[in-house]
Amino acid sequence: MTLTLDCNGRPLVLGRPCVMGVLNITPDSFSDGGTYLSVDVALTRAKRMWEEGADIIDIGAESTRPGAPAVALEEELRRLLPVLEAVAAEVPLPISIDTSKAAVMRAAWSLGAGLMNDVTALRADPLALETIAGLGVPACLMHMRGTPQNMQTETHYGDVVAEVKSFLLERIERCVAAGIPRQHLLIDPGFGFAKDLEANCSLLRHLDVFASIGAPLLVGLSRKRMIGELSGAERATERVAGSIAAALWAVERGAHIVRVHDVAETVQALRVWRGIGLS
Numbered sequence: 001m002t003l004t005l006d007c008n009g010r011p012l013v014l015g016r017p018c019v020m021g022v023l024n025i026t027p028d029s030f031s032d033g034g035t036y037l038s039v040d041v042a043l044t045r046a047k048r049m050w051e052e053g054a055d056i057i058d059i060g061a062e063s064t065r066p067g068a069p070a071v072a073l074e075e076e077l078r079r080l081l082p083v084l085e086a087v088a089a090e091v092p093l094p095i096s097i098d099t100s101k102a103a104v105m106r107a108a109w110s111l112g113a114g115l116m117n118d119v120t121a122l123r124a125d126p127l128a129l130e131t132i133a134g135l136g137v138p139a140c141l142m143h144m145r146g147t148p149q150n151m152q153t154e155t156h157y158g159d160v161v162a163e164v165k166s167f168l169l170e171r172i173e174r175c176v177a178a179g180i181p182r183q184h185l186l187i188d189p190g191f192g193f194a195k196d197l198e199a200n201c202s203l204l205r206h207l208d209v210f211a212s213i214g215a216p217l218l219v220g221l222s223r224k225r226m227i228g229e230l231s232g233a234e235r236a237t238e239r240v241a242g243s244i245a246a247a248l249w250a251v252e253r254g255a256h257i258v259r260v261h262d263v264a265e266t267v268q269a270l271r272v273w274r275g276i277g278l279s
């Protein structure tokens with residue numbers, strides 16, 4: 001049976017691997033910081049990703065790259081709300097919001113956002129669990145240790161696959177206990193978040209472990225440092241081909257959603273990958 005998420009009235013059909021297009025409206029994101037700051041430019045980018053075949057747009061107003069400073073609530077809302085309002089009015093796709101703040105989740109939901117993508121797995125804000133439960137909105141739970149400010153000092157694991165799996169299982173149960181329906185929860189191992197190359201590759205080699213948990217599996221590998229480390233491509237914008245290789249590896253092992261900056265290229269690659277299997 002094909003799983004469909006109701007994202008605030010906009011369906012996200014997970015019958016084939018889906019592409020989540022990243023729209024960072026931040027001055028400091030690691031690969032596209034400062035590019036989409038004005039409402040017009042951000043809206044044009046969102047429309048472009050829709051035309052290119054994205055299934056969902058993920059808007060982020062706070063960078064989570066290693067070392068990124070935390071952003072105050074007022075500033076996050078100031079950046080996000082005008083862009084979200086414009087995108088929701090002109091792009092019919094489901095919209096995800098990359099945030100850890102309950103107040104941002106509430107405000108974004110009222111403007112049409114339909115999925116909350118929280119890199120802290122609803123741990124950072126004490127009101128996040130009840131907010132997600134009350135709104136009835138799906139949420140993505142991502143694994144991370146520490147905060148973006150200090151996470152790269154916490155990259156040592158005994159068994160990274162077992163640890164990340166047990167974290168995600170525990171967060172699912174915590175969310176369910178707080179009243180969030182199990183079928184509203186997505187999971188993400190959190191590539192690059194408190195993980196070095198070895199940990200990232202280990203998680204990717206064992207991605208089936210996460211796919212078999214039963215919750216839709218989201219992966220974000222696009223342009224990340226590990227793509228640079230494996231390919232030698234130093235600049236984030238030069239990591240498109242490597243990012244696609246990693247995305248195909250992930251969907252082959254059961255990822256339902258790939259979070260990417262390069263939508264057109266990824267959509268084309270996935271169409272070929274899927275077409276071969278279907279023909």
Ligand code: HH2
Nearest residue numbers: 024029030063064065117142188191220
């Ligand atoms: N990665 C980033 C941000 N949000 N969310 C999920 N669920 N999974 C990820 O892997 C993930 C994420 C980092 O990428 P980006 O948004 O491009 O950079 P920045 O955090 O610097 O804005």
